[in-house]
Every structure is written in structure tokens, then in C-alpha cells.
Amino acid sequence: MERFRRTRRPAHPLPVRVMHWVGAGAIITMMLSGWEIYNASPSLPFTFPGWATLGGWLAGAIAWHISAMWVLFADGLAYLGYGFFSGHFRRDIRPKGLRALARDVGAALGFRLGHRLGHYNAVQRLLYAGVILALCVQVATGLAIWKPVQLGWLTGFFGGYPAARFIHLAMMLCIAGFLAVHLVLVALFPRTLVSMVATLEAEDEP
């Protein structure tokens, strides 16, 4: 009979769960208010529908955007610090290499990719590493277009004000794309949603 090693750790440590939801709230607030700000002067040939925006008009949207900004900034710094020092990034997020990725992408496309609570497969690692990077670039370009004179070196790094604004918009689309995939996967594996709220034990390695 096969013996399983019992794991006692939670699928998601409490700090990760708290930072996940605080960050999710801040990111969604910033995205919806950002759409209202974008609508004031659209740089691409589309606008976001009013019902999907936050703030009512430009000033309201900016007030939401620069309020949630502090929440995201604090939450993001705490998460990066935790990720590096607790081993969370090394253990869970660091991409596993091309072979594992090819295997898991193939399995995912064939709807054969399993999911074990507390373990991150290669597709998840790539998506989470990608969205963390996109969020870092998003915050940096946000600061660059908020303070193009006081933080001129940062704006210059992104190629000037119009370029930084464009990258800010492109990163938003990346984050929105991640969110869509993320929500579909949560809908397919609803227990992952429970594990991000309640303390569920991590499952055994395959």
C-alpha cells in the first residue's frame, strides 16, 4: 500500500491570503477608476463602458486612483518582502524551466492539468511571475506619469511621458488578461477560492 507523507502546512499561509485580498481590492479599484481616467482622453480607438468604471467623472476617478494607490503600494511592498524572505517566491513562484512548462501547457490545453492545493504547476508559476512583474512595471510607470518632473529619471527610463503612459495602458491590458484567465481557472477549481479564504491543508505532492 502506498504511503502518503502527511503535510501539515496550509495551502496558503495567512499572510498570503490577507495580502492577496487587500491587493485584489486595490488593483480592481485602480483598474476601474483607471478606465474612467482613460475615457477622459482615450489614446486607443475605444472607450470603456460607463457601467464598468469607478468615480463618475475624471476628478472622482483620480481621487479613487490615488487613494487605492497607497493601498497597493503598501500591500505590494509587504508582499515582495514576504515573498523574498519567506521563500514563497523561491518555492512557489519561480518558473520551473521550459520542459516542465511545455508539459504543463500541453496538459492544460488538453484539460488534463490537475491542481493540488498548496502546489504550483509550471503554468501557474509563469502566470503569477508574469502578473507580479506586470504589477511592478504598472506601479513604476504610474509613478512616472504621476511625477514626470520630480521623478524625471524614472519617466526618462521609460522613454518619456507619452511612452510611459502607453506602457501603463499596455500593462493594464496584461493585468486584465491575467485576471480573466485567473477567474476562469478559479471557476474550474472552486476549492482554490475556498483555500484563499479559509485555512485548508496543502494536498500531497503527486
Add this chain to the structure above:
Amino acid sequence: MIRDPVAKRAEVAPELARLNRRNFLRHGLTLGSLALLTGCDLSTHSGIDAALWTMLRFDDRVQAALFDRTRLAETYPASAVTKPFRFNAYYPVWEVRPVPNNWTLEVAGRVTERTPWSVARLRQLPQQAQITRHICIEGWSQIGQWSGVPLHVFLRRIGADLRARYVAFKCFDGYSTSIDMASALQPQTILALDFNWQPLTPEWGAPVRLRIPVKLGFKSAKNLQSIEVTNRYPGGYWENQGYNWFSGV
């Protein structure tokens, strides 16, 4: 002859109720509401709007702390000037006011020399030219050329109290705005008399406008009528409606 109303109230009441329900439904479905929040746009007396105003004040303090008077806005070559230059005001271009007869620039508040200024007298002061980026709060930006009197030169000339907190601007088109003293003394902040090397025309702010490249565009007030140095928070046309007061860049 008095005609009957086209529709009686009782006839349209059910329709109105249905429309109201539909509106309610639309608001109820708003993602950002997460329903109640969409009503929060700085115009109500809700607790959330009060919290947003508090955050705007906090943001003002952070921006003032970040501000360094010696940091200069990037300048550009003449070839980078945006053409055509975009008109912007709180009204459309056909409502631009001509300069009033006998116009003079008034100075008030914490200053020792209160004589109003004519354009000719302003032109006798030291002049500075700049090609800088005008960044609108809406996100778009354009590069323009302005020249005129550095505001720090003007403020010293009128004996302004340079430790006062605010410099307020009133315009003859009904507009108003205000800035902090540190930004007023930044060397690129000018009272512009020329735009694209030509004397200002009314749509670009004649006869004198503020040009302040370390603030968002709406702070660069056009068609000035008076300048006041004060310690009492002056607000402004957009600021009173919810635009972030400091709005530094």
C-alpha cells in the same frame, strides 16, 4: 389658446417608475459598486466621498514633500513644438473673451507694491523663454513655447511675502486657480506674454497667462485679471469640484 399637455402625469407614471427601476438596475449592476461606490464622485456628502477628500489632502502633503524647487522640467528643441496646438479651457473656443478695455493686472494680498501692471510695464521686466511639455490632467500632453516674466522676479518686484503659503490667480473669463509658494518660486514658472514667439492672442490667454510646467495644465491659468499672495486657502475653479489641489508633476 391654451393647449392640453401632451401627456398627463397619471398616464406616464407607470412608465416613469419602470424607467427608474431600470436605472436602479443599471446602477445595481455597476461593477464599480460594487453599487454604492459609483455614487462617490466627490459631489455628495457620503462618508466615502469625505474619505476621498481626506485622501486628496494627504496626497497634497506628499506631493509638497516630494517637490524640489531646483528640479527643472525637461526642455525641448523648437522642432519638438506640437502643431497644431490644442485649445483647452472650461468652455469651447468660440466662447473665448476678448481682452477688456483698459485691462491691467491687479496685485493683492500680502504685497507692498499694489500698483496695477500694464503689458508694457511687464515687458520691461526680465524675460525668459521656454519650450516645455504641457500635461493635461486628462492624460494628453503637448509641447509649446512660451516667454514672459519669471514669477519669482515679479513676486520680488511687488514686495510679496515669500513665506506666504499660496499665490492665487483670478481670470476675467471666470476661471481661477491657486498654487503653493514653493512652486510659484520655481525658476520655470512664468507670467507668459508670448506664445510661439508671438504676443498672446485671447484663446492662448491674452494678455498675460500663468505658465507653470511643474503643475498639470489646468494650473496654467489664462487671461489673468489679478494675482493675490495669501495664507488663506484660495481653492480654484476645478479644485473646488474635486481636482487634486497640488497637482504637481
